[in-house]
Amino acid sequence: MASSTTPFTAAVDRPLPHAEGAKHSWLEVRGVRLHIAEYGTGAPVLLLHGFPQHWFAWHRVATLSAAGHHLICPDLRGFGWSEQTRRGYDIDGLSDDVLALLDVLGLDRVYLVGHDWGAHVGFRLCLRAPERFGGYLALNMAHPWARQRAILPNVWRQWYTAFVEYPVLGRAVLRHWPAFTRFLLRHQVADRSLWRADELAEFSAAAQAGAHAGQDMFWQYVVREIPALLRGRWRAQQLTVPTVLLGGERDNVIPPSMLAGGESHADDLTVRIVPGVGHFLPRESPQAVAGAMRELFATGR
Template identity: 85%
Template sequence: MTSSTTSVTTAAGRPLPHAEGAKHSWLEVRGIRLHVAEYGSGAPVLLLHGFPQHWFAWHRVAVQVAADRRLICPDLRGFGWSEQSPRGYDIDGLADDMLALLDVLGLDRVRLVGHDWGAHVGFRLCLRAPERFSGYLALNMAHPWARHRAILPNLWRQWYTAFIEYPVIGRAVLRRWPAFTRFLLRHQVADRALWQADELAEFSAAAQAGAHAGQAMFWQYVVREIPALLRGMGREQRLTVPTVLLGGERDNVIPPSMLAGGGRHADDLTVRIVPGAGHFLPRERPHVVAEAMKELFTTGR
C-alpha cells in the first residue's frame, strides 16, 4: 500500500476532484497500482463505477450513507487514477482485481454496489465468489440471464459502442473527441440539464486519459462475453447473494424490458424501476440509491 492523501495530482497533471470526506490511497493489486477512495467507517461496502466514470461517480450517494458505512470506491484497472496495463480488461480480469483488492484490504466479506459496467463486474463477482458478498445492489445493468427476445429489439441502443470498441479507432475517439463522451453523458440521463459543467469536464477528461482501458473493456466484451451469451453459457449458474436490481424508467441503454426474467436463476432477486430516471442513477437519484443500500444492507437480511 502506498501513501494516503486527500490532495494529489497524477503524473499527467490531473488533480483529484474534491469530495467531502474522501480519503485516497494506492494499493498494489495483481501487479498494478489501484486507486481507492474511501468514505466513512463501519460495515464495508465495495462500490464499482461504470463507464465513462471513476470513483467520483459515488460522491452524491456517499454523503447520505457514509455515517455508518465504510464505502470503498476503487477506480477499475486503467480508469481514473488507477494504473493502466496492456491487458486485463475483460470482466473476469476486472473481477479478479476486485477479489484481490479485498484480500489486500483484509476483508473476507463485504456488501457490494455496482453501476453500469461495474454492475456487470458485480454480477460476475457474486456468481464466482458468493461467500465474499452479503448483499448486492446492481444499478442500470441487465442481469446475466436477460432473455434474447428482450435483447434483440434493444441492440440498436448500443450504437455508440461501435465508436469505442475497435482497437486504434476506439482509443482515438475517446482520446481526441471529448465531445463524444460529453454527448453520451447528456444523452443517457433523463434530464440533460442535470449534469454540471465541471462534472462533464471531469468525466470527459478521464475518458481521454483512460482511452486504452475504455476501448479494451468494450472490445473484450465483444470477443468474450457476446459469444458466451450466444452459446447460452452461464444459464446453469445460480445467484445466491441477495440482490436488488434498480433500473431507470427512461434508461435508453438498459431499458426496463431487459431486466425481467432473472428470478428463476436467483434465490433472492428483486427488480425495481425508478420512475423518470435514466441510465445514471447515482447522479440522477442518489437518494433512491442510498435508501436501497440501507434497506438491502440492513443487518440480518
C-alpha cells in the same frame, strides 16, 4: 497497505476532484497500483463505477450513505487514478482485481454496489465468489440471463459502442473527441440539464486519459462475453447473493424490459424501477440508491 499521495502511471495525472469526507490511497493489487477513495466507518461496502466514470461517480451517494458504513470506491484498472496496463480489461480480469483488492484490504466479506460496467463486474463477482458478498445492489445493468426477446428489440440502443469498441478507432474517438463522451453523458440521462459543467469536463477528460482502458473493455466484451452468452455459459449458474436490481424508467441504454426474467436463476432477486430517471442513477437519484443500500444491507434480505 501501501499508500501514496501520487500514483504511478495513473490513467489521470491531474489533481483529484474534491469530495467532502473522502480519503485517498493507492494499493498494489496483482502488480498494479489501484486508487481507492474511502468514506465513513462501519460495515464495508464496495462500490464499482461504470463508464466513462471513476470513483467520483459515487460522491453524491456517499454523502447520504457514509454514516454507519465504510464505503470503498476503487478506480478500476486503467480508469481514474489507477494504473494503466496493456491488458486486463476483460470482465474476469477486472473481477480478479476486485477480489485481490479485498484480500489486500483484509476484508473477507463486504456488501457490493455496481453501476453500469461496474454492475456487470458485480454480477460476475457474485457468481464466482458468493461467499465474499453479503448483498448486492446492481444499477442500470441487465443480469446475465436477460431474455433474447428483450435483448433483440433493444440492440439498436448500443449504437454508440461502434465508436468505442474497435481497436485504434475507439481509442482515437475517446482520446481526441471529448464532445462524444459529453454527448453520451447528456444523452443517457432523463434530464440533460442535470449535469454540471465541471462534471461533464471531469468525466470526458477521464475518458480521454483512459482511452485505452475504455476501448479495450468494450472490445473484450465483444470477443469474450458475447460468445460466452451465446454458448449459455451462465445458464446453469445460480445467483445466491441477495440482490436488488435498480433500473431507470427512462434508461435508454438498459431499459426496464431488459431487467426481467432473472428470478428463476436467483435465490433472492428483486427488480425495481425508479421513475423519471435514466442510465446514471447515482447522479440522477442518489436518494434512491442510498435508500436501496440501507434497506438491503441493513436487513440482509
